[in-house]
Amino acid sequence: MSIKPFPELSHDQEKELVTNLSQWSLGNGLVMYPPNFEGFQANVAPITLFPTPIPKESFHRAVKVQKLFNELYINVITKDVKWFSSILEDLSKHDSEFTGRLFEVYQKSSKIQPLSLGLFRSDYMIHQDTNEIKQIEFNTVSVSFGGLSSKIGQLHQYLNGTGQYDSKYNYKYYDDEDEIPVSTSASDLAQGLADGNFYYHNGEPKTSSVVLFIVQPNERNSFDQRHVEYALFKEHGIKSVRFTLEEVEEHVTVNQNRLYIKSTMDEVSVVYYRSGYAPSDYDVNPEKTWAARLLLEDTLAIKCPSVLTQLSGTKKVQQLLTKKEVISKFLSNSSDQELNEVLSTFVAIYSLDDSNEGDTGRKLAFEEPEKFVLKPQREGGGNNVYKENIPSFLEKLDKQEWGAYILMELINPPTHKNKIIRNNEVFHEDIISELGVFGTTVFNEKTGEILTNKNAGWLLRSKFSNSNEGGVAAGFGCVDNIYLY
Amino acid sequence: MSIKPFPELSHDQEKELVTNLSQWSLGNGLVMYPPNFEGFQANVAPITLFPTPIPKESFHRAVKVQKLFNELYINVITKDVKWFSSILEDLSKHDSEFTGRLFEVYQKSSKIQPLSLGLFRSDYMIHQDTNEIKQIEFNTVSVSFGGLSSKIGQLHQYLNGTGQYDSKYNYKYYDDEDEIPVSTSASDLAQGLADGNFYYHNGEPKTSSVVLFIVQPNERNSFDQRHVEYALFKEHGIKSVRFTLEEVEEHVTVNQNRLYIKSTMDEVSVVYYRSGYAPSDYDVNPEKTWAARLLLEDTLAIKCPSVLTQLSGTKKVQQLLTKKEVISKFLSNSSDQELNEVLSTFVAIYSLDDSNEGDTGRKLAFEEPEKFVLKPQREGGGNNVYKENIPSFLEKLDKQEWGAYILMELINPPTHKNKIIRNNEVFHEDIISELGVFGTTVFNEKTGEILTNKNAGWLLRSKFSNSNEGGVAAGFGCVDNIYLY
Numbered sequence: 001m002s003i004k005p006f007p008e009l010s011h012d013q014e015k016e017l018v019t020n021l022s023q024w025s026l027g028n029g030l031v032m033y034p035p036n037f038e039g040f041q042a043n044v045a046p047i048t049l050f051p052t053p054i055p056k057e058s059f060h061r062a063v064k065v066q067k068l069f070n071e072l073y074i075n076v077i078t079k080d081v082k083w084f085s086s087i088l089e090d091l092s093k094h095d096s097e098f099t100g101r102l103f104e105v106y107q108k109s110s111k112i113q114p115l116s117l118g119l120f121r122s123d124y125m126i127h128q129d130t131n132e133i134k135q136i137e138f139n140t141v142s143v144s145f146g147g148l149s150s151k152i153g154q155l156h157q158y159l160n161g162t163g164q165y166d167s168k169y170n171y172k173y174y175d176d177e178d179e180i181p182v183s184t185s186a187s188d189l190a191q192g193l194a195d196g197n198f199y200y201h202n203g204e205p206k207t208s209s210v211v212l213f214i215v216q217p218n219e220r221n222s223f224d225q226r227h228v229e230y231a232l233f234k235e236h237g238i239k240s241v242r243f244t245l246e247e248v249e250e251h252v253t254v255n256q257n258r259l260y261i262k263s264t265m266d267e268v269s270v271v272y273y274r275s276g277y278a279p280s281d282y283d284v285n286p287e288k289t290w291a292a293r294l295l296l297e298d299t300l301a302i303k304c305p306s307v308l309t310q311l312s313g314t315k316k317v318q319q320l321l322t323k324k325e326v327i328s329k330f331l332s333n334s335s336d337q338e339l340n341e342v343l344s345t346f347v348a349i350y351s352l353d354d355s356n357e358g359d360t361g362r363k364l365a366f367e368e369p370e371k372f373v374l375k376p377q378r379e380g381g382g383n384n385v386y387k388e389n390i391p392s393f394l395e396k397l398d399k400q401e402w403g404a405y406i407l408m409e410l411i412n413p414p415t416h417k418n419k420i421i422r423n424n425e426v427f428h429e430d431i432i433s434e435l436g437v438f439g440t441t442v443f444n445e446k447t448g449e450i451l452t453n454k455n456a457g458w459l460l461r462s463k464f465s466n467s468n469e470g471g472v473a474a475g476f477g478c479v480d481n482i483y484l485y
Numbered sequence: 486m487s488i489k490p491f492p493e494l495s496h497d498q499e500k501e502l503v504t505n506l507s508q509w510s511l512g513n514g515l516v517m518y519p520p521n522f523e524g525f526q527a528n529v530a531p532i533t534l535f536p537t538p539i540p541k542e543s544f545h546r547a548v549k550v551q552k553l554f555n556e557l558y559i560n561v562i563t564k565d566v567k568w569f570s571s572i573l574e575d576l577s578k579h580d581s582e583f584t585g586r587l588f589e590v591y592q593k594s595s596k597i598q599p600l601s602l603g604l605f606r607s608d609y610m611i612h613q614d615t616n617e618i619k620q621i622e623f624n625t626v627s628v629s630f631g632g633l634s635s636k637i638g639q640l641h642q643y644l645n646g647t648g649q650y651d652s653k654y655n656y657k658y659y660d661d662e663d664e665i666p667v668s669t670s671a672s673d674l675a676q677g678l679a680d681g682n683f684y685y686h687n688g689e690p691k692t693s694s695v696v697l698f699i700v701q702p703n704e705r706n707s708f709d710q711r712h713v714e715y716a717l718f719k720e721h722g723i724k725s726v727r728f729t730l731e732e733v734e735e736h737v738t739v740n741q742n743r744l745y746i747k748s749t750m751d752e753v754s755v756v757y758y759r760s761g762y763a764p765s766d767y768d769v770n771p772e773k774t775w776a777a778r779l780l781l782e783d784t785l786a787i788k789c790p791s792v793l794t795q796l797s798g799t800k801k802v803q804q805l806l807t808k809k810e811v812i813s814k815f816l817s818n819s820s821d822q823e824l825n826e827v828l829s830t831f832v833a834i835y836s837l838d839d840s841n842e843g844d845t846g847r848k849l850a851f852e853e854p855e856k857f858v859l860k861p862q863r864e865g866g867g868n869n870v871y872k873e874n875i876p877s878f879l880e881k882l883d884k885q886e887w888g889a890y891i892l893m894e895l896i897n898p899p900t901h902k903n904k905i906i907r908n909n910e911v912f913h914e915d916i917i918s919e920l921g922v923f924g925t926t927v928f929n930e931k932t933g934e935i936l937t938n939k940n941a942g943w944l945l946r947s948k949f950s951n952s953n954e955g956g957v958a959a960g961f962g963c964v965d966n967i968y969l970y
Binding site: 012013018019022023024026027028029031034038039040041042043044073156160162163223227230233239240261264420423424484 | 497498503504507508509512514519524525527529559643646647648679692707708711712714718724725739748749806830906908909
């Protein structure tokens with residue numbers, strides 16, 4: 001099918017569109033706190049004026065493969081504990097202050113609650129020539145923008161429905177249902193949290209307990225989280241409480257391994273991390289924050305995610321899974337076709353450690369750096385080194401630190417000339433997009449039993465094609481929305 | 486029934502409440518533009534932390550009497566044209582630049598569209614000792630806060646539902662349904678506009694035409710209007726367009742008396758004024774804005790309100806209606822009980838003109854000013870003169886200008902110690918509240934036929950008891966919510 005061009009509007013029409021888009025966003029919570037954060041003020045989140053074209057086939061492939069990915073990561077965590085532990089041990093050597101400390105928390109913890117809740121997001125770029133989806137990373141902790149993704153879908157449907165994408169204003173430019181569907185992620189992620197609550201209560205939908213959101217101080221992206229929280233209360237009657245890692249110790253109490261909020265004595269069924277995924281989340285007060293992490297891990301509350309589930313998101317695992325023999329082991333119940341569907345999403349990933357395999361990676365890093373991006377094993381986005389900057393970056397490091405990075409083949413996504421609005425300014429530049437597919441699962445880390453395995457909507461983020469980093473809150477990218485063709 | 490005291494929260498609990506209330510407001514459009522208006526930023530609207538107690542009986546009386554008031558004003562406009570015209574002529578003499586010009590628009594206009602749409606709001610204070618509702622004014626043009634009123638109801642229900650009004654956080658302090666119901670005004674006012682659209686199309690629910698919102702430039706309270714607009718589109722599929730009075734001429738065109746938006750050739754079924762009610766709306770460019778008013782009046786589009794309906798909201802009419810013989814004439818089909826229900830809402834109102842009746846008013850203004858407020862005949866709020874300031878104010882005026890004012894008995898409402906949040910600051914002072922009840926109606930100005938007559942939710946606004954003016958956008962008051970006891 002052919003792609004509709006972006007709507008062509010006159011200068012006045014675009015101005016009107018921007019006004020209506022901004023007011024809808026401010027009137028419906030498609031917002032972020034401004035950088036100089038004041039509690040009573042919000043800005044329109046950085047967003048695109050139009051939805052960005054995504055091949056229907058690529059989109060559906062990404063949605064379809066999500067449950068297999070959920071299962072794959074569950075099995076990585078549960079099916080061969082020795083293998084997984086040895087990887088984590090090895091990584092801990094290369095990155096003792098973060099991966100190492102997380103692994104230490106896992107080792108020290110009582111493991112009293114075998115159930116783990118995953119709110120995952122698998123991120124893809126689409127290969128320009130083939131429309132293949134290629135996985136950027138699989139996120140197992142603090143996946144964001146599920147709330148705002150639903151909102152921008154509603155916004156674009158509103159603009160489309162009121163004819164504002166049509167220069168004559170008299171028909172819908174896109175078909176709402178077929179072409180610009182709304183992501184159900186806000187509601188679906190809330191359903192995931194409700195599932196955690198349900199299994200905490202041994203399969204009863206109790207609303208007497210609360211979900212504890214662990215958040216970053218001065219979070220600018222609170223509203224994204226709040227939309228999930230509001231859906232959780234509205235659709236499931238489950239309340240939430242929010243603390244930073246630093247505040248945990250003062251505000252919670254543990255009794256017979258059960259976690260309670262001190263002020264109310266509300267029992268916590270699920271601890272939902274929207275912090276704790278990057279070293280900086282522990283930097284200000286390492287002792288207190290790491291102690292908090294262990295304290296929470298050590299309770300019966302279901303963690304979203306547990307330390308172990310979080311650690312499965314390391315790039316090293318992603319790299320190892322690109323090998324067919326490894327993935328076959330962890331998806332032994334899947335058909336060949338399913339296996340291939342998963343495998344086809346991978347690009348080449350090389351380790352840089354002192355193994356045989358690392359040899360290849362190290363060679364490529366210096367000989368063909370223009371084909372690669374260098375990524376730290378850690379979660380959290382950012383800190384990537386691109387192309388010709390790779391050799392000099394590596395040279396500055398101690399060789400034994402190289403193992404904390406992976407070398408990943410660059411994907412060549414198509415560019416589109418969408419428009420981005422940030423702080424009332426409209427940018428009209430080439431953008432590239434990243435499709436994230438959400439999934440949720442409750443599983444037993446000890447037995448490997450999978451209690452739920454669900455799709456949970458999607459997210460499209462875009463950034464200028466000349467910018468290498470894509471974090472929305474960090475200021476490089478924006479929340480976008482799909483136009484399926 | 487006894488009144489529950491306001492929730493008693495610790496300092497920390499109140500701080501948490503304020504954070505949650507602010508984020509909910511920013512995340513759900515309970516917002517206003519900041520004074521230094523930038524298009525991409527919004528502030529939490531000035532609101533109360535808690536709902537304010539209103540006697541159930543008083544509230545229901547105000548709701549019950551609304552349709553009678555709608556009917557009363559329709560009949561004032563339609564049943565005795567000579568009488569109404571003579572009043573307007575007389576007022577025009579005293580206030581030639583505003584009432585006079587409006588009346589001139591009426592006289593000059595073709596009156597080609599006999600149907601008129603009223604979105605009305607009757608405002609009351611409750612008398613402290615008797616719980617009687619006493620009418621402050623009956624607004625026939627640009628009634629505001631129907632959108633934000635629904636939002637604050639949802640906010641307070643959310644805070645109550647999540648246990649945040651209870652110092653132990655473990656039960657609902659109020660009963661959601663019985664005690665703090667949510668005003669349906671956003672949806673009901675949209676229904677009113679849809680009714681206008683319906684009758685424009687001779688009783689067909691067409692969505693091919695649009696509603697034209699006439700707005701003020703740099704409106705800080707846009708979101709209140711937008712919530713009505715979004716409901717109109719979501720619930721009825723009817724689109725809206727927004728122009729200021731100054732922009733009208735450039736952007737509309739008339740063909741065979743039908744009004745069209747130039748750029749799209751969308752036909753306008755309803756012209757909805759959220760501007761044009763105060764002299765200042767015409768001040769910047771009187772020629773252009775008054776011409777725009779006449780242009781719109783002269784078309785087949787149904788005006789909300791027509792000039793004549795707007796003029797029925799003058800204080801002079803309010804004053805005359807306090808007389809039983811006048812009101813009986815205009816509610817001739819109502820029972821004695823109904824008449825008394827309406828009459829019981831009135832306080833004494835005196836004219837200050839050179840009639841016999843004016844004599845009494847003039848005497849009281851100088852002898853017992855402490856019992857009164859002096860109000861201009863014009864709509865729009867503000868510009869009232871209170872108590873002991875009245876004599877000196879009048880003395881500064883030309884005596885023939887006195888007729889442009891009415892003298893109104895002050896109501897003595899109870900004070901409550903609710904808390905108001907503005908710009909992140911919490912004020913804990915005595916407040917007084919004003920209850921507004923919305924109503925909508927489509928009627929025929931020529932024949933007096935009433936096509937629809939509906940209730941449309943309510944609004945509670947509060948202000949510091951030591952501040953005399955209560956406009957929310959102007960910065961003196963705030964949007965509140967009822968707790969019925």
